[in-house]
Amino acid sequence: FTKREPRQDMSGLRILITAGRNAEPIDPVRFVTNRSTGKMGYAIAEAAVQRGALVTLVTGPSELRPPAGITTISVQTGQEMHDAVMAHVDVQDVIIGAAAVADYRPKLRHEQKLKKKDGPLVIEFERNPDILLEVGKRKRADQVLVGFAAETENVLENARGKLERKQADLFVANDVSQPGAGFGTDTNIVTLVDRAGDTPLPLLQKRDVADQILNRVLELRERGPVS
Ligand code: CTP
Ligand code: CA
Numbered sequence: 001f002t003k004r005e006p007r008q009d010m011s012g013l014r015i016l017i018t019a020g021r022n023a024e025p026i027d028p029v030r031f032v033t034n035r036s037t038g039k040m041g042y043a044i045a046e047a048a049v050q051r052g053a054l055v056t057l058v059t060g061p062s063e064l065r066p067p068a069g070i071t072t073i074s075v076q077t078g079q080e081m082h083d084a085v086m087a088h089v090d091v092q093d094v095i096i097g098a099a100a101v102a103d104y105r106p107k108l109r110h111e112q113k114l115k116k117k118d119g120p121l122v123i124e125f126e127r128n129p130d131i132l133l134e135v136g137k138r139k140r141a142d143q144v145l146v147g148f149a150a151e152t153e154n155v156l157e158n159a160r161g162k163l164e165r166k167q168a169d170l171f172v173a174n175d176v177s178q179p180g181a182g183f184g185t186d187t188n189i190v191t192l193v194d195r196a197g198d199t200p201l202p203l204l205q206k207r208d209v210a211d212q213i214l215n216r217v218l219e220l221r222e223r224g225p226v227s
Helices: 039-050 078-091 131-138 155-165 206-223
Strands: 014-019 024-027 030-032 054-059 071-074 094-097 104-106 125-127 144-151 170-175 190-194 197-200
Touching (some): 030 104, 039 054, 190 206
Parallel strands (some): 014 054, 014 094, 094 144
């Protein structure tokens, strides 16, 4: 049989990908998290390494096994994910934020397990840093920045707003209310949103969505950002 050899069209390119969710502790035994499994980010890491890229995967807690041949940095909180990305961002050619970063963390991390009391429990949350926004601010012209927008309404408008606000080059807009798209599935339905317009893609395996995203990243590197 013949094994399909992927094109080595990302040979030597440095790419950093964030993936999965965060766990934000309340006390030693409890945390706040979300439904992201890491499948999309891990699929991009796998596609990129097969195409010859030098891959750094910054991942929150995930059941998935990272692909062989990459550098994996495992983190828990949004702050840890932020710090890992900032420590490695300068040497990257491409940065892809596929993680569902926790927007908020509990303001207090209790040293001891909370005991229940009569009446409701109130937990105060504070903002986590916005990793993509910060990368966008310090990004060089030769770096390509890609974000994901998981939305349940006004999908394309919201994605375009985030593209501009975070000074990204490409946003992957994801309607997570559609069957076959979003959290935990092996497939996804996305639209690529960049400054040249919108490109809707059909229902695809996440691994194929990954290759489509990387194809667009290479095009953006060649043509440079449209102004
Ligand atoms: N992101 C990030 N740091 C955060 C929040 C989000 O880097 N603290 C990144 C995500 O990895 C994603 C993009 O920003 O690539 C958009 O995330 P999303 O949650 O859709 O947007 P937010 O800016 O957080 O806005 P909101 O959740 O209010 O829609
Ligand atoms: Ca968010």
